Amino acid sequence: MTATAPTRQRVRPDIVHIPDGFLDAKTALAAAALSCAGLSLAVREVQRRLPPARVPLLGLSTAFVFAAQMLNFPVAGGTSGHLLGAVLVTVLLGPAAAVLVMSAVLILQCLLFADGGLTALGANLFNMALVAPLVGHGVNRSVLRLWGTGLRTRLFAAAFAAWCATLAAAISCAGQLAMSGAAPWRATFPAMALIHMLIGAGEAVITALVLSGLARARPELLTSAAETPGGSRSFVALGLLGSIGLAVFVAPFACSWPDGLEKVAAVLGFEHQAAERPVLSAPLPDYTVPGLASQAWGTVIAGGVGTLAAFALTWWLARRLTRRQRGTV
Amino acid sequence: MNLRSRLLSPSPEPVGGGSAAVKLAAALGFVVTVVLLPRGAWVAHGVAAIALLAVALGSRVPLGGWLGRLLWLEPFAASMAALALFQPGGLTVFLAMLAKSTLCIAAMLLLSSITPFHESLKVLRRWGVPGLLVTTLALAQRYLFVLADEAQRMRRARQSRTLSPRRTQWWSLLSGIIAQLFLRATARAERIHAAMCARGWKP
Numbered sequence: 210m211t212a213t214a215p216t217r218q219r220v221r222p223d224i225v226h227i228p229d230g231f232l233d234a235k236t237a238l239a240a241a242a243l244s245c246a247g248l249s250l251a252v253r254e255v256q257r258r259l260p261p262a263r264v265p266l267l268g269l270s271t272a273f274v275f276a277a278q279m280l281n282f283p284v285a286g287g288t289s290g291h292l293l294g295a296v297l298v299t300v301l302l303g304p305a306a307a308v309l310v311m312s313a314v315l316i317l318q319c320l321l322f323a324d325g326g327l328t329a330l331g332a333n334l335f336n337m338a339l340v341a342p343l344v345g346h347g348v349n350r351s352v353l354r355l356w357g358t359g360l361r362t363r364l365f366a367a368a369f370a371a372w373c374a375t376l377a378a379a380i381s382c383a384g385q386l387a388m389s390g391a392a393p394w395r396a397t398f399p400a401m402a403l404i405h406m407l408i409g410a411g412e413a414v415i416t417a418l419v420l421s422g423l424a425r426a427r428p429e430l431l432t433s434a435a436e437t438p439g440g441s442r443s444f445v446a447l448g449l450l451g452s453i454g455l456a457v458f459v460a461p462f463a464c465s466w467p468d469g470l471e472k473v474a475a476v477l478g479f480e481h482q483a484a485e486r487p488v489l490s491a492p493l494p495d496y497t498v499p500g501l502a503s504q505a506w507g508t509v510i511a512g513g514v515g516t517l518a519a520f521a522l523t524w525w526l527a528r529r530l531t532r533r534q535r536g537t538v
Numbered sequence: 539m540n541l542r543s544r545l546l547s548p549s550p551e552p553v554g555g556g557s558a559a560v561k562l563a564a565a566l567g568f569v570v571t572v573v574l575l576p577r578g579a580w581v582a583h584g585v586a587a588i589a590l591l592a593v594a595l596g597s598r599v600p601l602g603g604w605l606g607r608l609l610w611l612e613p614f615a616a617s618m619a620a621l622a623l624f625q626p627g628g629l630t631v632f633l634a635m636l637a638k639s640t641l642c643i644a645a646m647l648l649l650s651s652i653t654p655f656h657e658s659l660k661v662l663r664r665w666g667v668p669g670l671l672v673t674t675l676a677l678a679q680r681y682l683f684v685l686a687d688e689a690q691r692m693r694r695a696r697q698s699r700t701l702s703p704r705r706t707q708w709w710s711l712l713s714g715i716i717a718q719l720f721l722r723a724t725a726r727a728e729r730i731h732a733a734m735c736a737r738g739w740k741p
Contacts, residue, residue, distance in 0.1 A: 228615045230573050230638025237573075252668045264670070265734065266727040268677025269685075273723040275678070276685035277716045280693060282709055292716065301720070313674045320658065321679070323611060323646035326639065327569045391635060392621035400621065415713055422717030430724075 225382055225401075226318065226333050229326030233389040236458070240385060241331025243454045244312075247339045247447055251308035254443040259306065267306060270298060271313040282415065290411045295337060295378075296345035296371040297416050300363075301423075301430055304346040304444055311338035332385050335454055336378040343451045345374035346444065360424055363431055365527035367420050368413035372519040375409030376402065377455075384458030394462040406515045413523050421530045558657035559664070565649040569642045577634040586641055590648065597652045604651070608644050615639040655679050677730070681723075689719050 232240070255267070274294040281289035294314075299307035315333050318324035325333045352366035383401040387394035423430050556564075568586070575582050594604060615636065622631040656676065663672045692715045703711065 225614075225618055228618070228635075228639035229569055229642030230635050231618070234574070248671070249668070252670050256670055262728070262731050264673065265677055265730040266724060267670070267674040269681055269723040269727040269730070270720075271674055271678035272681040272685045273720055275682050276689040276719060279686055280689060280712050280716065282712055283705055309671065309674060313671065313678055316675060317678060317682070319646070321650050321655065323607075323643045323650065326642055327566065327646060328573050328642075386621065391619075391631065393625040396624035397621050414709065415716070418710055418713030419716045419720070422714045423720065426717065426721060 225379075226315075226325030227329040227382065227385065229328050231326070231389065231391045232329050232332055232385060233391075236385050236389045237328050237331060239457060240335045240454070243450055243457075244331045244334035244339060247308060247450045248312050248334065250443060250447055250450070251305045251312075254305035255309055258303075266302075267310055267313070270302060270306075270310045271317070274298060274310065274314050275317070282411065284411070290408065292415045292419075293337070293341070293375065293412055295341035296349070296367060296374050296412070297419060299342045299345045299370075300349060300367045300416075300420065304342055304447065307342035307346070308338055308447065311342055314338075332382070336381045336385075339447070339451050340381050340455070341374040341378040343444075343448055344377040345370040347448065348373045358432070359531075360421075360428075360431075361527045361531040363424075363527075364417045364421055364530055365524045368417040368523035368526055369520055371416040372406075372409035372413040372523065373516075375405050375412050379405035379408075381455060381458055384455070384462060387462055388458055398462065403515075406519070410519065410522070413519065414526060417523070417526050417530060558653050559661045561649060561653045562658060562661050565645055568645050572638050572641045572645075575638070577630055580637075583637050583641065590641065590644055594648055597648070599648060599651050604644070604647060607647055608640065611643055612640065615643070681726070685719065685723060688722065689715060692718060 259267075277292050277294055277297075280291060282291055283289050295307065295311050298310050302310065312334055315325060315330065315338055319327060319330050319333070348370035349366045352369060353362060356362045356366075379401045380398065383392075383394070383397040386392045386397050420431060568590070572583070572586050575586070594601060619632050619635040619639070622628045622635060625631070659672050659676055662675075663669065693712070696711050696715060700707075700711065
């Protein structure tokens with residue numbers, strides 16, 4: 210495939226920007242409240258920790274994310290994808306600064322380019338500027354804690370974190386749409402989750418490649434942000450906000466899981482019945498639909514398999530990148 | 539591929555005489571009203587559309603460009619709205635969402651073309667947005683196009699020096715460009731900080 214200009218230009222990053230009119234008042238306001246709180250926390254944390262000399266870097270990183278998102282990475286056919294950048298910025302600047310930078314990106318997209326609705330800005334901020342960086346940071350840090358800090362581990366951690374963050378943001382978006390009655394959970398969740406597992410794979414690969422390129426030029430860039438001490442309290446607070454949001458938007462749908470033993474039996478009993486009936490004609494409300502239960506199991510299994518696959522593939526990618534590096538040195 | 543071409547008017551001049559605060563508040567009010575309109579109230583949606591058209595005509599925004607940009611952004615909202623069809627009564631929901639999102643996108647496009655961005659930022663600052671975020675937005679908007687052009691130049695240079703790369707090779711090359719872009723952004727940020735301090739900026 211030649212490197213001529215890809216035939217289709219993508220307008221926006223892959224995580225969908227929710228336009229106006231899709232969310233109902235309660236979802237939009239809840240998301241806006243959570244995003245405001247999260248953004249204030251992040252701003253305060255950045256003000257406390259960032260040396261003044263680095264303040265312009267926030268603005269430049271925002272512009273960098275925009276510019277990087279415009280580069281088209283050819284996929285099959287005439288389509289192309291591109292970098293979202295949330296986890297890349299998280300690894301390079303730390304979680305609080307990443308929240309700030311991604312928020313600025315989204316605000317600019319909304320105000321300048323009408324990309325993403327104004328009333329939906331709270332929800333978009335929550336998904337892409339809170340959930341994505343925080344999940345990314347959490348996964349990244351956990352992997353580094355478990356497996357040490359060699360270059361290969363760093364690349365693997367960042368790549369896997371990018372995949373997880375993409376998926377988490379997409380699920381959060383699906384939850385918000387379902388809560389607003391805009392799109393039913395049983396249609397949105399599988400579609401968003403499966404599509405974004407693939408998109409997350411692309412994000413993981415690009416993140417790892419960019420970081421390996423940076424490691425060659427300025428290796429200290431990769432180490433500066435991930436190990437800031439004492440930042441954990443604000444991270445916990447931000448993480449708590451993210452968890453509350455996910456609980457509000459996603460749990461009502463995801464927890465069709467049974468609470469008590471009777472419900473387990475009922476769900477499993479219905480499951481065999483529902484397998485023969487078409488899902489869309491199920492008359493019961495969403496979270497007790499037997500069809501949903503069986504589909505939820507299917508999605509859970511697919512999710513589990515997908516996660517393991519992403520884990521293995523990102524580890525293989527990191528290994529491949531570092532082996533090539535050692536070879537060229 | 540040009541980022542500037544995505545804007546309706548790359549350097550908006552204050553039009554209509556109203557202050558930026560009025561324009562921002564009006565846009566916000568319009569968007570909120572449209573979003574809150576009940577789903578079947580097509581007359582109300584029509585009235586909103588006419589009102590928006592009147593403002594566009596009054597502010598002498600190029601109508602062709604405005605509608606063209608709107609049409610280009612439509613498919614993304616439409617494909618997302620299509621998820622609504624998977625439920626009973628989904629057609630009304632789909633049409634309502636499509637109508638609302640179209641009206642609001644049109645309003646935001648209009649807003650961005652009749653309000654200079656730095657005016658909007660001043661208004662945001664007055665309305666209580668933290669200074670750090672406003673500074674970030676200002677710097678980002680200023681260097682957005684600079685960095686985007688730089689990225690496209692690097693891509694074109696790479697493209698002209700590489701004969702028929704495979705897809706995997708091209709991914710690796712583009713990622714290298716992104717890495718370079720970040721390094722240049724970092725260096726530029728340091729220069730900006732020095733320049734700001736030399737002009738008396740205090741954090």
